[in-house]
Amino acid sequence: MTKRELIEELLARRAQISRHDSETTVNALFEAMATVLARGDRIELRGFGSFGVKQRRARQGRNPKTGATVAVEAKRVPFFRAGKELRIELNGKARDRSSQSG
Amino acid sequence: MTKVDLVDLIYERTGSSKKEAAEVFEAILAIIRESLCRGEKVKISGFGTFAVNRKRARRGRNPQTGDPIIIDDRRVLSFKPSQVLKEMVASGDKTRS
Numbered sequence: 372m373t374k375r376e377l378i379e380e381l382l383a384r385r386a387q388i389s390r391h392d393s394e395t396t397v398n399a400l401f402e403a404m405a406t407v408l409a410r411g412d413r414i415e416l417r418g419f420g421s422f423g424v425k426q427r428r429a430r431q432g433r434n435p436k437t438g439a440t441v442a443v444e445a446k447r448v449p450f451f452r453a454g455k456e457l458r459i460e461l462n463g464k465a466r467d468r469s470s471q472s473g
Numbered sequence: 474m475t476k477v478d479l480v481d482l483i484y485e486r487t488g489s490s491k492k493e494a495a496e497v498f499e500a501i502l503a504i505i506r507e508s509l510c511r512g513e514k515v516k517i518s519g520f521g522t523f524a525v526n527r528k529r530a531r532r533g534r535n536p537q538t539g540d541p542i543i544i545d546d547r548r549v550l551s552f553k554p555s556q557v558l559k560e561m562v563a564s565g566d567k568t569r570s
Contacts, residue, residue, distance in 0.1 A: 372508040374517045380504045385497055392487040396497060399486050400479055401520040407474045409561040414474045419502050420550075424562055446563045449521075451552030461510055461525060461548045
């Protein structure tokens, strides 16, 4: 599923929403989340999961092609951790399918 | 930032009521969850990709008692941030806001 398909699906499910609002909403949501992460803040969505930023230390890396040593600077990277409910939900479906094969 | 903040954002950007904004937000999360549960990837351009990976069953140990246990096969969710998001976070970029 792409962002475009998400917008279409939202439109299909919510009779009251206009195409314009569906697009604006989905775009604004992810832009806002990206901005919050850029600030270094956390996002917690109950039942879904949480987003945050981790600090990575500077390290010596290697160019995988040439093998030359390169300095990798310290940086911040975004991460996501699925919430408990979503983890259970994902596996509920998997269990149902795998139970046929034992 | 929590759901409340994002619901407020929808409320401000669209002419909807708070109740409608909250329902729209829950609908978006539900659509993403259902798609992932079907095993699909969810790719949000400019943000990142959520993907479901399978992990095989393996033998593990209860770290408290040391008892051997079997960890069943399961599905785990991974999130790969897009290049845009990575750059924004790395530089603390606020220009896109």
